[in-house]
Structure formats: C-alpha cells, structure tokens
Amino acid sequence: MRVLVTAGPTREPIDAVRYLSNRSSGRLGYAIAAAAKAAGHTVTLVSGPTCIDPPRGVRLVRVGTALEMRREVLRAFRGARAVIMCAAVADWRPARAVRGKLRRDRIRRPVLRLVPNPDILAELGRRKGRRLLVGFALEAAFGARGPRTGRSDPAVASAMKKLRRKNLDWIVLNGPATLDQERATLAALARDGRVVLWKALPKGRIAKALVRLVLGR
Numbered sequence: 001m002r003v004l005v006t007a008g009p010t011r012e013p014i015d016a017v018r019y020l021s022n023r024s025s026g027r028l029g030y031a032i033a034a035a036a037k038a039a040g041h042t043v044t045l046v047s048g049p050t051c052i053d054p055p056r057g058v059r060l061v062r063v064g065t066a067l068e069m070r071r072e073v074l075r076a077f078r079g080a081r082a083v084i085m086c087a088a089v090a091d092w093r094p095a096r097a098v099r100g101k102l103r104r105d106r107i108r109r110p111v112l113r114l115v116p117n118p119d120i121l122a123e124l125g126r127r128k129g130r131r132l133l134v135g136f137a138l139e140a141a142f143g144a145r146g147p148r149t150g151r152s153d154p155a156v157a158s159a160m161k162k163l164r165r166k167n168l169d170w171i172v173l174n175g176p177a178t179l180d181q182e183r184a185t186l187a188a189l190a191r192d193g194r195v196v197l198w199k200a201l202p203k204g205r206i207a208k209a210l211v212r213l214v215l216g217r
Contacts, residue, residue, distance in 0.1 A: 001041055001042070001081035001082055001215070002041070002042045002043075002044070002079055002080050002081050002082075003036045003041045003042065003043050003044070003080065003081070003082045003083070003084065003215070004043075004044050004046070004073065004076045004077060004080040004082070004083045004084070005029055005032050005033040005036065005043060005044070005045050005046070005083075005084045005086060006029060006045075006046045006047070006069065006073060006084070006085050006086055006087035006089075007026045007028070007029020007030050007032075007033065007045060007046075007047045007048070007050070007086050007087050008024055008025075008026030008029060008047045008048030008049060008050045008087055008088070009021045009022045009023075009024040009026070009048045009049065009050075009087070009088050009089075009090070010048045010063070010064065010065050010066045010068075010069055010087070010088075010089050010090045010117075011048070011049055011064050011065060011090075012065055012066065012090050012092070012093035012094060012117075013065070013094065013097040014094050014097060014098065014102070014112065015097060015098040015099070015100065015101050015102045016098075016099065016100055016101055017101050018101075018102070020090060020092070020093065020094065021049075021090065022088050022090065022179070023088075023176070023179040023180045024048070024087070024088035024179050024180070025050065025052075025179065025180045026047060026048065026050035026052055027052065027182070027203050028086055028178075028184065028203045028206065028207060029045070029047065029084075029086035029087060030045070030047070030050070030052050030054070030055060031203050031204045031206070031207035031208075032084055032086055032207040032210060032211060033045040033054075033055050033058050034055035034058070034204075034207070035204075035207040035208045035210070035211040036084075036211050036215065037055055037056075037057050037058050038208075039211055039212075039215065041082075041215065043055075043057075043058045043059065044058070044059045044061065044076045044080070045058050045059065045060050045061065046061045046063060046069060046072045046073050046076060046087070047060060047061070047062055047063070047087075048063060048064065048069065048087055048088075048089075049062075049064060061076070065090075065093065066089045066090050066093060066117035066118070066120070067093075067117070067118070069087060069089055069120060070118050070120045070123070073085075073120055073124070074123075077124060077127070077131075080131060081131055081132065082131060082132040082133075082134075082214070082215060083124060083131060083132070083133050083134065084134040084210075084214070085120070085121050085124070085133075085134065085135050085136060086136055086172075088136075088138070088179070089117065089120060090117055091116065091117060092114040092115065092116055092117060093114065093115060093117050094112055094113065094114060094115075095113040095114065095115045096113075119166075121133075121135045121166050121168075122165070122166045125166040125167030125168060126167065128167055132169050132214065132215070133167070133168050133169055133170075134168065134169060134170040134171070134172065134214050135162070135163070135166060135168045135170075135171050135172070136171065136172045136173075136174065137158070137159040137162050137163075137171050137172070137173050137174075138174055138175065138176065138179075139154075139155035139158055139159060139173060139174075139175060140175065140176055141154055141155045141175075142155035142173055142174060142175040142185075142187070155173060155175075156173065156187070156189065156195070159171050159173045159187075159189055160189055163189060163191060164191075168191070169190070169191050169214070170188055170189065170190050170191070170213075170214050171188075171189050172186055172187070172188050172189075172210065173186065173187040173188075173189060174186045174187075182202060182203065183200050183201060183202055183203065184198070184200075184201065184203050184206055185197075185198065185199050185200050185201075186198050186206055186210075188210060188213060188214070196209075196213060
C-alpha cells in the first residue's frame with residue numbers, strides 16, 4: 001500500500017538565525033520509513049530538519065516549519081492508504097519572525113509572543129476516511145518509574161483519550177528520554193484496547209515491529 005510517514009522536528013523561526021525547536025532526532029521516523037519500504041510498501045517520508053541519510057527507495061520531502069509540514073502532509077495524504085505520524089511538530093510558533101537578526105545591544109527585555117500551530121494529526125483524523133492512521137504521544141510521566149501499560153497509568157490514560165479525540169487506529173506512547181537516544185521504550189495502544197510494549201530496544205527493531213503490528217507485515 002501507499003504509506004505516508006513523518007519524521008523529525010520542526011523549526012519555527014524567531015529571526016533569520018534563531019528558531020524554536022525540540023530534541024527529536026528523526027531516527028525512529030526514518031527507521032519506520034525504511035521498515036515499511038522493506039516490507040514492500042510505497043513510502044513517502046515528510047521530514048523536518050535532520051542529519052540522517054534518507055532510506056533508499058523512499059520518496060523524501062523535506063520541510064522546515066509546522067506550516068510547511070502540514071502543506072506537504074496534506075498533499076501526500078490524498079494518495080495514502082496508511083499514515084504514521086512520527087514527527088515532533090512544534091505546538092507553537094512565534095507570532096512574527098523578525099527580518100534579519102535581533103541584536104542583543106538593542107533589546108533590553110525581549111518578549112516572544114507565540115501562536116498555536118495547526119494540529120495536523122487531528123486534521124487528518126477528521127479527513128481519515130478508510131485510511132489507517134497512527135499517531136504518537138509524548139507523555140513526560142511515561143517511563144519515569146519504569147514503563148507501565150495498565151489503564152491506571154496516567155500516561156496511558158492520556159494517550160487513549162488522544163487516540164479517541166483524534167480518531168486514530170493506533171497511538172504510540174513515549175517519553176522525553178527517547179527523543180535523541182539510539183534506544184527507546186515505547187508502548188503501542190490500539191483502538192480496541194490492545195497494548196504492546198517495547199522496552200529499551202534499538203529504534204530499528206522497534207520500527208520493524210511497529211510496521212508488522214500496524215500494517216500487518
């Protein structure tokens with residue numbers, strides 16, 4: 001099938017040289033795209049800024065900001081049968097990017113006003129149709145005392161609410177420690193209540209397991 005994968009962070013410009021971003025390395029999203037390609041699917045990868053070489057045979061679309069990510073995702077979404085939204089899209093952006101460089105000697109107390117970025121995953125959920133839609137949820141509490149997967153775990157409960165609210169088939173739960181590490185602890189939660197836990201595994205192994213789980217091979 002045609003599979004759309006997103007990966008990496010977004011960068012929201014403050015001025016010509018500074019931006020807001022996050023710690024996402026993009027490794028897991030690239031590994032998912034490679035695993036989906038290896039499983040025989042046709043893959044489009046929409047990626048924020050990373051230093052990773054794209055998987056061979058995957059169509060790569062590079063973007064910088066959340067608004068660019070939304071534009072390219074909606075474009076690729078039209079022909080996709082399955083979507084795995086692994087990118088760490090910034091929730092906010094500066095209301096106005098300054099031309100040139102903000103000079104420290106001219107601004108004593110800078111104030112940065114933020115505005116919300118569009119919720120791309122929620123928008124895809126509204127347009128979903130018969131597509132398979134997989135999202136990711138980062139919960140700061142997940143893994144803090146060892147990963148748990150029971151419904152009593154606040155991180156799991158929060159992720160399940162997000163799954164239902166955004167009309168997803170699966171949601172992958174992770175914590176901040178996995179963003180820029182080679183290994184990750186993740187839990188995949190299904191709409192029907194199934195939970196699959198991967199604990200401290202290389203991201204390449206998790207990507208292959210996730211593709212088998214949600215795409216069926």
